[in-house]
Amino acid sequence: MRASHADRERAVDVLKAGFAEGRLQQPEYEQRMGRAYQAQTHAELQMLVADLPQGPVPQAQFAPRPGVPATFMPMPMPMQMPMPVHTNSSATGALICGILMPMTWGATSIPAVILGHKARAEIRRTGERGDGQAIAGIVLGWLGIGGWALFLLVFVLLAATGG
Incomplete structure (x- = not known):
């Protein structure tokens, strides 16, 4: 060998x-x-x-044999945490809020953004799955907020011009 x-x-x-x-x-x-x-x-x-x-x-071989000083033995491999198999629930909530945003007239936009950012922080800390769902929820939430901001801007401009 x-x-x-x-x-x-x-x-x-x-x-x-x-x-x-x-x-x-x-x-x-x-x-x-x-x-x-x-x-x-x-x-x-x-x-x-x-x-x-x-x-x-x-x-x-990792266990020391009798008479063999630990100095000459290989270092034991560190225990690795198994990868979690479940998806972060906040990420799923962010995606659901983002998808429901058109049906709720944008009312779920802010929760989608908040849940998405919360989920990404938890995913970084715990290694859970669901980062794509969290990003999708954030994007859809910001699109809904932007849509409402555009609507309000147009409404204010129309009201200011007397139209």
């Missing part, structure tokens, strides 16, 4: 410990270090550290 950079570093750590404990002389230590960095397979690394207290640890 081909050796990874981490495998080489573990073998180098074993060699360093062997040198620090007086198990290797300086010339032999330097020679083995050079070979460790050039090693291509686990077998080559094992040959370099076979006569030392322990050799490189396979990547799949």
Whole structure:
């Protein structure tokens, strides 16, 4: 099996410990270090550290063996949170308010914008799904608000001109 950079570093750590404990002389230590960095397979690394207290640890093994200092063991993988499978309810509410906006004469425009922004903040924090729904609710809500603003502007202009 081909050796990874981490495998080489573990073998180098074993060699360093062997040198620090007086198990290797300086010339032999330097020679083995050079070979460790050039090693291509686990077998080559094992040959370099076979006569030392322990050799490189396979990547799949995470529990320390008796007599193996934790220094030479691979770091445990951090636990990853599973991706949530549900959609943010505020995002769904924003989309529904945006869709209902024409039927309510724009009364649901402001709730669509508020729920959409609230949903996007929650989605960023929790990683839930529904960002597209939240954006759609925001866009539809602002279109409704813009429509009402245009209507009021035209009404005021007509009233001011006496028309």
